[in-house]
Amino acid sequence: MRSAAALPFCLALGGCSTVQSALSPAGEQAAQIAVLTWILLGVLGGVLLIVLGALWLAIRGSDNARRLLSADWAVSIGGIAFPAVVLTALLAGGLWLMRPATTDAALTIEVEGRQWWWRVGYVLDDGTRIEAANEIRIPVGQEVDFVLTSSDVIHSFWVPSLGGKLDMIPGRTNRLRLKAERPGIYRGQCAEYCGGPHALMAFEVVALPEADFAAWRQAAGQPVSTVRESGFDVFAAAGCGSCHAIAGTSANGRVGPDLSRVGERRMMAAATMPTSEENIARFIADGQRHKPGNLMPEFDVLTDEQTKTIASYLARLK
Amino acid sequence: MPSARKSALTIRLSGRRILIGLGSLVSLGLVGAGMFAWLGIYNVAASVGHFYVVDRILRFGMENSVKARAPDIVPPDLTDPNLIRLGAAHYYAGCAYCHGSPDTPISPIAHSMLPPPPDLGGVERWKDQELFWLVRNGLKYTGMPAWPGPSRDEEVWAAVAFLRAMPGMNRAQYTRLALGDVEIAAQSGEEIATGEGPSDAVQACARCHGGGAKGPESDLVPVLHGQPADMMVQALRDYAAGRRPSGIMQAATSGLTEREMVQLATYYAGLTPLRPEGAPGETDSRVERLVAEGDAARNIPGCVQCHDNRALPLYPRLAGQSARYLEGRLTAWRAGLRGTSATDAIMAPIAGRLTPEEISRIAQHFARQPAAGESAVR
């Protein structure tokens, strides 16, 4: 009974946690949406009070009040003019707040939604790309353009703490601009049901101070592994490279997430478990239990030692 | 009025009586049947047989049941020699000890079953689909077994093709078909002397898979020459445990010990790979790309990373394998056949994403590739 009473509070607390919450904005776009939310809530709360008042009068009011309410002019003003003015004002305000950016963004990041993970590509000024997945690093205080596509079904890209959501539609390219005002980790979630383990399709946006981000970008352009790195031979022989790419090696598959720097990501399997050697090993041997229906087959065929060798190799990629 | 009421009463009463009467009859019947079974009145001896009338009725019911249930499907080409050869080899070990063959008459022991397994020389009266149904499902209360791998319809058709070819076959033709004509040289004098040589067991496999420098007689049977031993041991364990469905191989592996499995696998792994069927042929760049890189948009990985000589010895090699066998396996996965082995979990979803046209071209592609020796990684 007591735990049942606590439920609404827990739900409310979840909404207020800062990792993923539209009510604690950490970026300009999210702040605008929050402002709009509060304005809407205020204005519409007022309208609700007026309607309830009118309802009370219509039922309990004096004959005079009721006659006034049913007069033609009351209906034209209260039922036509008032909503028209209020809704137009809200629309105008909303459009103005959410107006498209006119300036150039500092960085473009391509994100492709796939069942059930995110392909991430940083488009550098020289036209090259840094491949990554499931974790997006951005510089604090800089506007970042997200180019959103999908390769299979409709997904929706949503980082509540940073901005609004936008659908990723097969065959279309959508753009979303976000800016983080404070360093931190902001969780994103697929916000459009996309089958199977949709609920386990999340990601993290890591906002780094500008200098840190520049240093990371510099480093991420260079491969960390070579084919001679110990453990790569088992990774390759097990056929992992047919689906996964690792920069600097012969592994160039594109069916699954890029693993060039998988050990550096805070979370793995689309932000559903912390990255660690043990969790990588678990995902290889028993991934369908952790994330039922995901598109990576389980490799129960490997010996524990082979799995460990691969997991330790991958965990070292940072 | 009173007379109407009275007649209604009579009807109600007689209705009740009928019910009571019926109830007593049923109870009496049940008690009677119970006594019949309990007192052992019925003679279950196979030697006594059925009354002529009972026998006719049973036969009549069986034939109609088969006719009503036979599926409405188009049979494959039943004159295909590959199908007939595979069917013959399976018949030799899986059916002949009951039904006899051109080589051996029905054994007196099998003949004493009730009903006795008939000589299958007279199966003309069944339609192809009816034979298929019989061999796939077996016959209740007769000893005629169902097919062990219930979802392997292609294998059942092989048996049917052979049943169609068997009438009129002489002994020499039959043994040639069922046993192939492979001579397996003894591995070494010592192995045979100590009874550790795999040659006996190999002979049991060579009927289908060939041996020495000779490949399988039927295109539907995989080439084992030079395949990694680990893969083959794993496959044999999976068949024996029913994790990889195949009525033919489940029958061939039942009773094999772990040690025999390892010996057989080692024997075949040590054989020189056969020369691929057909010339290299024209290169098909689309298939070559698919095989090397896959198609990420459709979640298809490249194939060679798992199937060439650098891959784990736990994965099968495809180069030089029979095209029809490769196509058959991929098609079966595509149609939804699932085993419960660890390797099946890896390959089944990938095969399901290929189109039938791709499957056929990929099979041709690998069949023409020359196979090479052992894997580099252990």
Ligand SMILES: [Cu+2]
């Ligand atoms: Cu989704």
